[in-house]
Amino acid sequence: METVNPNGEPHAAKPQTRELHAGEEAQATAQEPGAVLRLLRHCVWPELPIRYDRGLRVAVRFILENFAVHGVVLSGTVLEGVADARSDLDLYVIHAQPQRRRLQRWFNGIPTEIFVNPVGTIRAYFADERNSPSTANMLAKGHVIYAQDPIVEQLRREAHTWLTHLPDLAADTLRWQRYSIADQLDNAKDTVTRDPAMAQMLLAGAVQSMVTYAFLAANRHLPRAKRTLDELATFDPETADSVRRFYLAADIAVRLSLAEAIAMRTIGVTGFFEWDSPWDTPDVAAHETNDADQVESNPE
Numbered sequence: 001m002e003t004v005n006p007n008g009e010p011h012a013a014k015p016q017t018r019e020l021h022a023g024e025e026a027q028a029t030a031q032e033p034g035a036v037l038r039l040l041r042h043c044v045w046p047e048l049p050i051r052y053d054r055g056l057r058v059a060v061r062f063i064l065e066n067f068a069v070h071g072v073v074l075s076g077t078v079l080e081g082v083a084d085a086r087s088d089l090d091l092y093v094i095h096a097q098p099q100r101r102r103l104q105r106w107f108n109g110i111p112t113e114i115f116v117n118p119v120g121t122i123r124a125y126f127a128d129e130r131n132s133p134s135t136a137n138m139l140a141k142g143h144v145i146y147a148q149d150p151i152v153e154q155l156r157r158e159a160h161t162w163l164t165h166l167p168d169l170a171a172d173t174l175r176w177q178r179y180s181i182a183d184q185l186d187n188a189k190d191t192v193t194r195d196p197a198m199a200q201m202l203l204a205g206a207v208q209s210m211v212t213y214a215f216l217a218a219n220r221h222l223p224r225a226k227r228t229l230d231e232l233a234t235f236d237p238e239t240a241d242s243v244r245r246f247y248l249a250a251d252i253a254v255r256l257s258l259a260e261a262i263a264m265r266t267i268g269v270t271g272f273f274e275w276d277s278p279w280d281t282p283d284v285a286a287h288e289t290n291d292a293d294q295v296e297s298n299p300e
Helices: 022-028 035-042 050-066 119-128 133-140 153-162 171-191 196-217 226-234 237-248 251-267 285-297
Strands: 069-075 089-095 103-107 110-118 141-145
Touching: 022 035, 022 089, 050 069, 050 089, 050 103, 050 110, 050 171, 050 226, 089 119, 089 133, 089 153, 103 153, 110 251, 119 133, 119 153, 133 153, 141 153, 141 237, 171 196, 196 226, 196 237, 196 251, 237 251
Parallel strands: 089 110
Antiparallel strands: 069 089, 069 141, 103 110
């Protein structure tokens, strides 16, 4: 029988309570202030310098308070013990909801990047980032701080597998890249007298592209930006040394000479060369459909 209060109104039904499993607990956090404390008890903290440790704990609490979380993984130079003065915390959040998001925040004075992605998006990144597997590296090599769902370890196993998949670029793809880089270098040489600043800009872009080509032609993954020259030196120390000298040189003539030397070691040419692209059949059906639609919507 329904009871009423002194004003003759029905009493509110007493909520049913039960123990939440981890996924439900994460989703209930925003509504239940005490839930985040239970989630924090599941966290496994890495050993970090005290300032980073404090920032990390505040950041993870923020994540658990604001997102439905399957897992949280820390990666990057701070974890590896090679942090520079401005190194930030990189936190990857496996989201229990279908939305993705990226945030930058300060936590206890520590700059922090937070990558929030659902499972399907993470798997798409694995496939799309074959040349430069940043997502796979973060998950496979990072430290799992929080994981209360089996999908976290499943994704980490998949990440390890993706890291064994090398770029394996087709010869036509590499040839196109050689053409593009040689064209950049030609443009730099064309402008070196007329517009030295533009020439410097073009040279820098060309050399950066040569370095990228060196990795892909050697069938190696592209490394994190900060590690590029160190990684290049592991398989082509002479080119790595030339690239360092190129970026440190002040004289444009020296930079141009070094750029041509780097080009010969990487793409094998220093300018225009003959080549043919493979035949390709463009997909014009979509454009024809759009043209027809435009005619119908704009009758004379």
